[in-house]
Amino acid sequence: MMTMLKSFKLINFERITKSYFFAFIANHLIYYPTPVSLTYAWSFGSLAGICLVIQMVSGIFLSMHYSPNIELAFSSIEYIMRDVPNGWLVRYVHANGASMFFIVVYLHIFRGLYYGSYMKPRESLWCSGVLLFVLMMGTAFTGYVLPWGQMSFWGATVITSMVTVIPTAGQYILEWLWGGFTVKNPTLNRFYSFHFVLPFVIAGVTLIHLALLHRAGSNNPIGSDTGVDDVPFYPYFFSKDLFAFTVFIFIFGIFVMYFPNVLNHPDNYIPADPMKTPAHVVPEWYFLPFYAILRSIPHKAGGIAAMGGSIAVLLIIPFNNTSEIRNTTYRPIFKVFYWLLLASWAILLYLGQCPVEDLYALIGQILTVYYFAFFFVLIPVIGKVEAALAHYKVDNAAPAAQAKSYSIVKSRFGTN
Structure with missing residues (x-):
């Protein structure tokens, strides 16, 4: 153990940070100046990033077994749940992770409203966050269609039909989204493609969001950019975010292990039937x-x-x-x-x-x-x-x- 510690001390961190990549990481994650007055309300941004990673990783594993075909989609979900080793866990993590993601983002938005995070000089930061929220909604909606249950099918039918209010072009847009004149296999393929690609778009916009944050600096509960002491992000606020992450994982684990379907709709466990409309879409x-x-x-x-x-x-x-x-x-x-x-x-x-x-x-x-x-x-x-x-x-x-x-x-x- 002592040998390992001694070899660890021999690492020249000053030399490593001369590299552009490591210097960038150090400046934005380790030495990033953070207002000393930040509370746990500022941990929701970090938790949102963790949720994005969880969704992307679990989604990639699910895509290995999912079949974007109206004849096989519902059965492939059941196959993942029953026959894929730990498939039930991956699916419940992904399904409940979406809900946790939105809970964290809603708390992040209302915290920003309360503490005036939209005020000068953070206007562009706020607008990029709204763009991220819109992309999240699009990703979640396309993902909701993929199980091809009753609520998936009729939700896709009702929501996509809204584009018909656009004068002249509305009907053409609807037919492009459907891939025809009704919700069928081309629709599912399109939504699967969108759902797979959009998280990577969200990741790219997230980097822009972080760049704008680090340009303007973090807001603080006092509401002033002057007269507030700054401390390095690591280890002070890293430890605070780590504690918030621990609490989040504990709550998330309770939903996944004990109440995996409490936030989902029971009608989506019924295969899609175009001839039977649910009582309440x-x-x-x-x-x-x-x-x-x-x-x-x-x-x-x-x-x-x-x-x-x-x-x-x-x-x-x-x-x-x-x-x-x-x-x-x-x-x-x-x-x-x-x-x-x-x-x-x-x-x-x-x-x-x-x-x-x-x-x-x-x-x-x-x-x-x-x-x-x-x-x-x-x-x-x-x-x-x-x-x-x-x-x-x-x-x-x-x-x-x-x-x-x-x-x-x-x-x-x-x-x-």
Whole structure:
């Protein structure tokens, strides 16, 4: 053991880091300056990267046994579950890993909203994150179709039919997606190709996201880029991320081992039947808030536009924000509306799985209006109101402070 330690000491790390590759790794992973005030809320970004790796590795192993054919797809899933050694584990890791991935990313997004990670100089960083989110949604949707169960088939039919609202070109796009005039084998082949390629696109955009992060620097709970001490990422925040990873793996393992199907839809264990429509066609749970917004608007084109806008609206936040303060903790007015947004999002998630009824539709419409009002109205207006109140207090406090100072001087030194 001592011999190994001595040989380890003989390694010249200074010489190794002169290499461009190792110097790059050292600068961005080891010596990267990190604000000392970061909390565990900043570990969600690292966990998202780990989830991406888990999904890519497990997906590659699944692709070795999966058959992208409508006659064999469902049977190949059962073959993986029953006959492939540890195939059940790989499949459950991949299926539940998608849910864990979205949970981590949603927490990452709401943390960014709370701490103002979209403000200058991180506008491009925020927009690249929204692009990653859209790519994730596309990857998850194409993957949802691959088991070729009842919900896979009808989900693909319903969701892809939305492109028909595009004037003139909509029908041509739909036929290209389907590979014909209905959802059949060419559709499954296309979705399998997209699902295999998109994770590598996500990995590439993730590198751009990290480059933009390291250019602007990490945000912090204080909300200031000046006056905050920095420490190297390793070992301080590496150990913090390692602990967060341990907790994540523990929770992830509970789902995989004990509740592997709690986040999946039972209808997807029924082979696809084009002649029988499920009682209630729903997407995966992580799409339910946007699906609820879609169903809240009776008009087809309006609902689709609202659903797309509910995602695209995240891109405008850096440009319509008027607040001078990043951290929502120091914004008491905005904090109330932020938590109302979070509550409305959670209720929309619940409504997305409910049957279409008048009460659910009414609640969905109210929450949809608030969702868009938060981004288009409340963010710019509240920022101006808070700034006006802050300047008003400062302007009114100045004469009082001067009068108090004058009285102190007068009491001590008297007047001539």
